[in-house]
Amino acid sequence: MSVNPPRPKGPPLNALRAFEAAARTGGFVTAAEELSVSPGAISQHIKTLEDWLGAPLFHRRSQGVRLTEFGRAVVPALTTAFDAMGEAVHQMRALSGQQVIQIAALPSVAQLWLSPRLPAIRAALPGVTFSVSALETPPNLARDLFDLSLFLRRPTGHAREIVLADDLIYPVCAPALADQIAAMRALHDLPLLHDALWAGDWALWARAILGRSDGFERGAKHSLYAIALEEARNGAGVLIGHDALVQPDLRRGTLVAPFSAPVRTGLALVLERARSTAGQGVLPDVISHLRAG
Numbered sequence: 001m002s003v004n005p006p007r008p009k010g011p012p013l014n015a016l017r018a019f020e021a022a023a024r025t026g027g028f029v030t031a032a033e034e035l036s037v038s039p040g041a042i043s044q045h046i047k048t049l050e051d052w053l054g055a056p057l058f059h060r061r062s063q064g065v066r067l068t069e070f071g072r073a074v075v076p077a078l079t080t081a082f083d084a085m086g087e088a089v090h091q092m093r094a095l096s097g098q099q100v101i102q103i104a105a106l107p108s109v110a111q112l113w114l115s116p117r118l119p120a121i122r123a124a125l126p127g128v129t130f131s132v133s134a135l136e137t138p139p140n141l142a143r144d145l146f147d148l149s150l151f152l153r154r155p156t157g158h159a160r161e162i163v164l165a166d167d168l169i170y171p172v173c174a175p176a177l178a179d180q181i182a183a184m185r186a187l188h189d190l191p192l193l194h195d196a197l198w199a200g201d202w203a204l205w206a207r208a209i210l211g212r213s214d215g216f217e218r219g220a221k222h223s224l225y226a227i228a229l230e231e232a233r234n235g236a237g238v239l240i241g242h243d244a245l246v247q248p249d250l251r252r253g254t255l256v257a258p259f260s261a262p263v264r265t266g267l268a269l270v271l272e273r274a275r276s277t278a279g280q281g282v283l284p285d286v287i288s289h290l291r292a293g
Helices: 013-025 028-035 039-053 069-095 107-124 184-189 201-210 225-233 243-252 283-292
Strands: 058-061 064-067 100-105 129-134 148-153 161-172 192-195 220-222 238-242 263-273
Touching: 013 028, 013 039, 013 069, 028 039, 064 069, 100 107, 107 129, 107 148, 107 225, 107 243, 107 283, 148 283, 161 201, 161 243, 161 283, 192 201, 192 225, 201 238, 201 263, 220 225, 225 238, 225 243, 238 243, 263 283
Parallel strands: 100 129, 100 148, 192 220, 192 238
Antiparallel strands: 058 064, 148 263, 161 238, 161 263
């Protein structure tokens, strides 16, 4: 008669993933954003893991959470394990022969910079499918199933990063509105437009060029840069343009830059590739097209 006793059960994989993300990113909220769940779900997963272990992983305080000594000791192995799992899945996709390129991009970059370039890339690479996901924060390419990411962010100098353009900002507006701007002081009498993601653009530009930023916080605020840009085209006000995103409008003449006064933000349009990707054979061609602009 065979004997088949029950085997000890380990903790749920989601609980391990939640703990590792919270430990690596420094909090339950940031872990929730990365894993696309609620902070409450992260907290519950970690409580489940702590109950299974019989030991606390975090000190919980009113100002946030902090790893216990036990938590700090166990997280490195989990980080290595999840990185290895992500790499294995990327390799599976690469070896499967898929010709699907998954791109993650900032919404404004996806709409205003990437999308206009995709028709020419598809024409040059007719057997390749491109899927674009608009994300507010860059993905973890070691874990998430993206082949490329495209964001306005600070470069890290990583070997798989390519800086496509430095981020320069300056005021832009419709041509009819520009006719009312004889000098920079005229900006105090005109409506200003703001984007929620880059809410400090006007203050940054004004401090760099004018030496002061008071009075530049007024005006309409929009949750999407593309909406703010459309309002600028419609003559609703003056917007701080990000050079890589407004160049097409400047070339068409739908927007003009009334002053030659660009300011560097310290950000850049950064293209990053995953270590192992699907479409390995065509990815260099895709990157070449994106670099060529």
